[in-house]
Amino acid sequence: MTVRTRFAPSPTGFLHVGGLRTALYAYLVAKQNGGKFVLRIEDTDQKRTVEGAIEGIIKSLAWAGIIPDEGPEIGENGEIFQVGDKGPYIQSQRLNIYAKYAQELLEKGHAYYCFCTSERLEDLRNYQQKNKLPSGYDRHCRELDQSEVKSKIDSGEAKVMRMKMPTEGETVFNDLIHGEVSFKNELIDDQVIVKADGFPTYHLAMVIDDHLMEITHVIRGEEWLSSTPKHIQLFKYFGWEVPKIAHLSLLLNADKSKLSKRQGDVAVEDYAKKGYLPQAMVNFVAFLGWNPGTEQELYSMDELIKAFSFEKINKSGAVFNLEKLDWYNQQYIRSLSFEDLVNVSLPSLIEAKLVDKNVDKVWLAKALSLEKDRIITLAQLPEALNFIFTLPEYDGQILVWKKSSFEEVKNILPRLVEYMNTISVQDWNKEKLQTMMGEWVGENSFANGIVLWPLRVALSGQQNSPGPFEIAEVLGKDESLKRLNTALSKLK
């Protein structure tokens, strides 16, 4: 049997980093087994549906390298179309299907109409809370007389449909991560499965869709663990096979509460904007709650697909720790080829108006290499590289190395400039410059710092910067000498 997994977000906003992890694991399971990964949009709550959210989710997944085999996709003109033969994959387009199966449940006596008003339900809840009673629906309409039901319907009373939970026994299932979990049926609510507006609730739609879409592994967040018995009961009522189920622990804030917007960014797109590489994000998120058990930290998507297993998933929640993400990002930035680095950073450099799209890519690669090892995110690049394009204002005092003096710099720098002027443009690259300058420093018996510090500061205008020779090469001879002369003028 082909493995089929799914990711089923509701389009209420951007893709959450926790959602990315869930989607990733589901994707890994599918790919590892040569199966299919399905994207399904759960928009049965019309009030919460946000315009553009479906596109955002698809784009964020694609950014991370997760391309569904079936589900909605974005066309060339931005329109949404669907691929796969088990669609539609957007639940609001499947209403007739849900209606049919809800009717079946009703006819088999596994569901019933409920006419309780929201006021009555609220009073009931308040009463239960006040008296510290177990909460839940009191099954008021469960045994309503058929004729009474009919007359209420005929008179147009608002109604919902609820499933009948058995009032005895227990529901036991084997979670792929948690092992055996059991619930007493009597404690489980008669869940609403069709709302007053005719839309199904998640619980009904999910069961029907997972069956019809032939999902073999349901991989979802732990917040669904408590409602799983309802789903299992529904599968049983329909006479369908229950898929394998895995509940992933939640991602946590630093204070161990459920990861929330208030305590930092949770949208995948925010991390993309902040200059995190998708490889870093995927690697990081994969290792939150899962570990292959080796000492290797860096895993590509392909390696993750090979290494993934449910047995290695942790049961406890994992704190979403940005410091580790930073480290991953740094590692992946450093491993980028110059070509990739140029491609991936060009947009932000253009946006910062440092270069235009006709910039010499070979030169740009050299410039980028100055900061490649020094940045944590791509977003730092424009600022880090700014000194190449514009010499910053600086105080002449910072030209003095800590073990040197103003007088000494004033004495040596002119001689250095004079010497550098004699170096030909052909030799103006970091290797040659380094050797030649090394010799010059040696011949004059200077300490490196006495010469190199002011040189570097003069070229960069900054106390902290990349090395002088690499900067000089990127700047070229003319600009380098111009900057050196600027420095000389600051020493007067």
Next chain:
RNA sequence: GGCCUCAUCGUCUAAUGGUUAGGACAGCUCGCUUUCAAUGAGCAAAUACGAGUUCGAUUCUCGUUGGGGCUACCA
């Protein structure tokens, strides 16, 4: 409150009925070095608590405590 669930360094985690409880990030120290970064060497840092089973429990069982989730005509 009820139900479910979880518990190893600050954080992510490895390990197993017997280890000096391993690694990574962060932190600290030293080295390299013209600065920053990178890098090398090193340091510090954990089995929540209490019983039980056992020759021996971090590991198995029970309890306690603490955390988290659910408790909607939201997903």
